[in-house]
Amino acid sequence: MVARSLRAERGPLRRIGTAGVWLLVAFNVGVLGWLLVAALREHTAIFRDPWGLDSLGQFGNFVRAWSDSDFGRAAGNTALVAVGASVVVVLISAPASYALAKTRTRLSGMMAVLFAVGIGIPTQVIVIPLFALMQDAGLVNSLTGLFVLYVALSVPFTVFLLTGFFGSLPDEVEEAAAIDGAGAVRTFAQIVLPLARNGLLTAFLLNLVGLWNETFVALVFVQDSAKQTLALSLLGFLQTQQYSGADYGALFAGVAILVVPMLLLYLWLGRRIIEGMTVGAVK
Amino acid sequence: MAGKAVAAGTGARQRPSSVDSPRWGAALRRPGRAALSPGARNPLDRRRRRLFWPFLAPALALYVVFFVGPALASLWISFHRWDGVGEMEPRGLENYRILFDDSSFLGAFANTMTILVLVGATTFALSFALTMVLRDMRGRRFVRAVLFFPHIVAPVVLSVLWGFLFRSPEGLVNSAWRAVSGADGPNWLGDHLFAVIVLGLVWVNTGFYTTVIMAGVDRIPPDLYEDCALAGATGWQRFRHVTLPLSWEVVATAAVLWTISSLKIFEFVYAFGGTTNDMPPLDVWNSALFVYGTTFGGRSPQYQYGYASASAVVTLAAVTVLVVLLRRLMRRETVQF
Incomplete structure (x- = not known):
């Protein structure tokens, strides 16, 4: 009962805090998403409009990064x-x-x-x-x-x-x-x-x-x-x-090749990784 | 208030210890308990004791060859002039004397300390704030997973991404700056690179330390908070008299962990130089970059092994003193709960 009333508590500070947390979450997800999108865009398009979505689907970026580089x-x-x-x-x-x-x-x-x-x-x-x-x-x-x-x-x-x-x-x-x-x-x-x-x-x-x-x-x-x-x-x-x-498209394709295996591992075994890494500090 | 709350909760719960949760402290404290262990002389223990050296030997050999030996060798090399090829030339404490007149070393050392203290304090304050918000928030597992994620991404990648955000004029930060103020923003990477790095390190580390502190705070029995609610405690009082004292041990351990890992920061700063061969500008070096820059790094490597070793010894000594001080300073009587 009491726990519930605690949980329901909503001060202005808490509301700001909650908003801040979701902003941070949005930022992290956004950076990751942007990276994956940029890896599929053309260099000139990224340069012209870094935050846009045009010219999506350049799988050639990955080919260039994978073999040429x-x-x-x-x-x-x-x-x-x-x-x-x-x-x-x-x-x-x-x-x-x-x-x-x-x-x-x-x-x-x-x-x-x-x-x-x-x-x-x-x-x-x-x-x-x-x-x-x-x-x-x-x-x-x-x-x-x-x-x-x-x-x-x-x-x-x-x-x-x-x-x-x-x-x-x-x-x-x-x-x-x-x-x-x-x-x-x-x-x-x-x-x-x-x-x-x-x-x-x-x-x-x-x-x-x-x-x-x-x-x-x-x-x-x-x-x-x-x-x-x-x-x-x-x-x-x-x-x-x-x-x-510069070839930003291929650069971010290269970054994606480095990050995506870890991302998949994290999606699969994230809890184990998090707990393993933090367990030392909590005795 | 704290005393009352703690007394009310004393002995309320015994945390079940699962096979999955190792107790690092216990591993280290074991010798003290040895005498009390009733089975100390049973056959199982005797057999284990016979296996002690064969089991330990491979790991111990690697450890001695790759850690103990090199650590002592570093100290030895630091009293010499050596380029790694010719003979070592003894020069006593000369390396150390030069070090304390070398503005590039002093700058790198100051940067290391700035990262340690400024990034550390900001990260811990933020982590505590996040923990308090996350404590009773919906979707906390998801939030924790997202905030933790940068910790498992290569620092080189984080550095490239972080740098891209602060590019001028096309980076996200300056795009937003233009949208709000109409004028072009500052040249972040050119004029304020160290500030950008400090901010980036806070971003990278906050998720990890939030998770650590959250795990500590989660061990606090919820009935203590119910007592707080009954006593009409404010949010601040709750934090000051329950959360902080009861998670103190975890925070103290995390602080030591941060001190150690802040010294190891290299890639995140290094990648701002942009390439395999170019070092970033001198004024953002920390002591790890200083060692690399005076030995293997740069387009024309310096190979000042003796000098670089002296700088590594000084930094490690300073941080060891800090860790000891920190442990002294943060030592509190353990609150049982």
Whole structure:
């Protein structure tokens, strides 16, 4: 009853607030919609009337971006490296997180803190030694090198996230498995991992989103245009436009190629992504 | 008022902990509880302990090679002059001395702090306001999803879009400006680029922090608000005495999270340079761009590894101090509910 009367409360402040919220929502949706529309319009039309709708239906924009500007190859590179690294980092981090969450010693606590500190180290602080390291290993300007870096740099966050997940799993099932005589490795692979698949999937998704959009590491470690990721292609495309004349239609088609896969993923698994990304702050 | 409301709600609800909600804090606090754990010496624990190192080793090896080693190496390199190819030449604290006379570093450092404080304060104020409005609004899930969306789009893309809005004369902002005032608007990207960047960062981050704060506020039992209504509390009193104290822990964690991630901001600023090789104008650099600009970035890279390392060390040290201060400052007695 009271809750209902609270809900019905309508001050002028609240009305302004509600209007403001919907304005923000309209803005976000508008920017996204505009991007998708512009990707299908002719360059001159966008330039003449950026907010109009004429000349819609220029699928040639996508063809030009995909083949002439190499977004196609970059999309392949990005998908390969981002998906591969996200899978591998989860495979490496899962046993470690399990060990940290379930071994209740002072040492495991200290290790958990050590990994957490890594989240606070920005990449630009360690990028110079990393570059020297990768150069010595002959892994600069190679997709393999990028893959290795993506896996390694995603370890602290993934371990941190998964330690929380494993910590929240009940011990009883494992105890039952132990009594039934299952070995520890088998218990982990056949009992614990399936139980934790929600957490593993979330960790995979968050890494995938992060690595798909990653730019800084790629910018430093990849120069060859054949090995570029999508974010680099977009930057490179901006550059060619300065010399050979702007083509906004194809530019926004390129942007769309970068954004639409994430948009679809978000429409499909948005709740999981949102909750996974915010869960750390809410304990 | 707060005390009364809190007392009324004490023990009212025990939140069920689902498998899906990890407790990061718990993971870190575990050692303290170890002694109390009754099953500490059962066979399961013994077996787990044997697996500790084999399970941990791969991740730990990667972490040591790619984080711990490089972090220490950065500190070491910062005491040298090095171009990455020749021999390292020791120069003591010289890099640091030059750094504090270098107006481009001081500018980048000031910009980093401006982003940290100004964008942070604006984002948190906005996020709280949005949370209060969204609390009992229809369609809140949809609104939350839309506001959160920029967080999963590549910062490069957001930067390109944001820049397009502020182009003159054809950008949306100046189109609106002309429609309202009849005159041409300012040259945003030329004359007010840093303001445009600050505003853009608020836009990008508000959705994320709104979601975080909302999740904290949602944990507050609704009966406390009913008590408020019965006691005739105003909206402000409700916010001041119930919402804020009870979501304080979440806000404090979010503030640390923001401090860390504000230091990592790179792409959103960088893409305003427009290309893979060109840096944006010097007066909008933050310290991440400074490191890149003095080493690999630009048309003729500088490769000042020692100098850049010193700047990275200074920034990280400053922010570490800030995080510690922030945690001190925001520490409150935890309100049980």
